Amino acid sequence: xxxxxxxxxxxxxxxxxxxxxxxxxxxxxxxxxxxxxxxxxxxxxxxxxxxxxxxxxxxxxxxxxxxxxxxxxxxxxxxxxxxxxxxxxxxxxxxxxxxxxxxxxxxxxxxxxxxxxxxxxxxxxxxxxxxxxxxxxxxxxxxxxxxxxxxxxxxxxxxxxxxxxxxxxxxxxxxxxxxxxxxxxxxxxxxxxxxxxxxxxxxxxxxxxxxxxxxxxxxxxxxxxxxxxxxxxxxxxxxxxxxxxxxxxxxxxxxxxxxxxxxxxxxxxxxxxxxxxxxxxxxxxxxxxxxxxxxxxxxxxxxxx
Numbered sequence: 001x002x003x004x005x006x007x008x009x010x011x012x013x014x015x016x017x018x019x020x021x022x023x024x025x026x027x028x029x030x031x032x033x034x035x036x037x038x039x040x041x042x043x044x045x046x047x048x049x050x051x052x053x054x055x056x057x058x059x060x061x062x063x064x065x066x067x068x069x070x071x072x073x074x075x076x077x078x079x080x081x082x083x084x085x086x087x088x089x090x091x092x093x094x095x096x097x098x099x100x101x102x103x104x105x106x107x108x109x110x111x112x113x114x115x116x117x118x119x120x121x122x123x124x125x126x127x128x129x130x131x132x133x134x135x136x137x138x139x140x141x142x143x144x145x146x147x148x149x150x151x152x153x154x155x156x157x158x159x160x161x162x163x164x165x166x167x168x169x170x171x172x173x174x175x176x177x178x179x180x181x182x183x184x185x186x187x188x189x190x191x192x193x194x195x196x197x198x199x200x201x202x203x204x205x206x207x208x209x210x211x212x213x214x215x216x217x218x219x220x221x222x223x224x225x226x227x228x229x230x231x232x233x234x235x236x237x238x239x240x241x242x243x244x245x246x247x248x249x250x251x252x253x254x255x256x257x258x259x260x261x262x263x264x265x266x267x268x269x270x271x272x273x274x275x276x277x278x279x280x281x282x283x284x285x286x287x288x289x290x291x292x293x294x295x296x297x298x299x300x301x302x303x304x305x
Contacts, residue, residue, distance in 0.1 A: 058092050058130040063141055066096070068104035076101065076108050083119045088131050091123060095134045102141040113146065117158040124165045133180050136169060140184040147191040151200075163188070163200060167219075171211030185219050194223040195235055205243050214255035217247040221258040224265045232269040238289045240266050245294045248301055263301045 069075045075097065082094030098116055101109035109116070120142075123135035139162060142150070150159045166188070170181035189197065201223070204216035220243060224232065232240065240262060247259035270285060271278035282302065286295040 058089065058134065059096075060133065060137065061096060061099075063099065063103055063137075063144070066100045066103050066141075069100060072101065072105040072108045076105075076112070080112060080115060080119070083116065083123075088126070088128055092131055092134045095120075095123065095131075095138045098138045099141040102138070102145040106145040110146070110149075113142070113150075114153045114156055114158050117142070117150070117153065117162055118156060121158075121161045121165050124169060129174060129177060132169065132177055136166070136177070136180045136184050139166065140180075140187040143184065143187040143191045148193055148196065151192070151196055160200065164204075167204060167207075167212045167215045168209075170215045171209060182215075185215065186222065189219055189222045189226070194227045194231060197223055198235060198240075202239075202243055205246055210251055210255070213247065213250060214252040214258070217244075217250075217255045217258035217262075221261040221265075224262050227265070229269045229272055232266060237266050237270055237285075241286070241290060241298055242294070244301075245290070245297055248297045260301050260304070263298055267302050 085091050120135050123131055166181050166184050172178050201216050201220050207213050244259040244262040247255040250256055274281045286298045
């Protein structure tokens with residue numbers, strides 16, 4: 001029997017490949033010219049142009065400097081379209097046109113005034129301050145031009161909406177908007193008779209916003225100060241005192257001062273023909289016409305004058 005070669009006795013195990021050592025090759029970084037002693041001047045990248053200031057294209061023109069139109073009849077045709085534009089700069093230009101019509105061509109503006117007032121209220125609600133201020137300036141010119149005619153727009157409530165917006169804007173924190181709204185409210189008081197205006201303002205002395213209450217009280221006080229004795233009595237002594245009592249203890253000094261002014265105007269009207277013991281007659285009148293708390297506040301307010 002032939003013997004098998006010893007090489008075939010056991011299976012051979014293949015050798016594992018040896019791992020090759022990793023070589024770390026240094027990476028050469030490109031040297032800057034300054035590393036070789038070369039002084040290279042760095043070129044500054046150009047800065048972006050500064051943004052244009054907000055409201056840069058809006059001019060606040062005083063009423064005295066507003067110029068008339070050469071052809072107002074043609075200009076009025078596109079006024080409403082300009083006021084309803086989506087371009088706020090165009091709207092501001094149209095608001096200034098409203099002011100020019102109010103100052104120089106009020107009869108041409110009158111037929112569309114109610115619609116213009118409603119758009120005016122919408123512009124006051126715009127968050128852009130330039131648009132808001134220009135619309136308030138337009139309201140002032142409208143008051144000066146039309147006065148009590150604005151109260152005729154009862155169907156749409158244009159005047160009521162305008163009055164509320166002016167009270168709200170006068171209560172804002174933005175000083176230049178607030179100041180412009182105060183001017184507009186004064187124009188309203190100066191151009192509209194006290195009796196119908198007080199009926200409009202009376203609903204705001206109990207408004208939820210204390211600043212609105214204060215601004216309403218100031219407008220009522222300014223309106224009452226224009227009234228004579230007969231007008232005060234016609235409107236109602238008790239009614240005026242009831243309007244003032246809520247503001248006498250208000251949180252804002254502006255409201256309290258306005259309320260005291262109203263009370264003192266009523267006191268002078270009541271005691272004008274009281275020759276003997278006007279103080280006692282006044283105290284008796286308050287106690288018989290008002291609640292005990294209201295009467296006490298009113299009597300105290302007059303005593304502090």
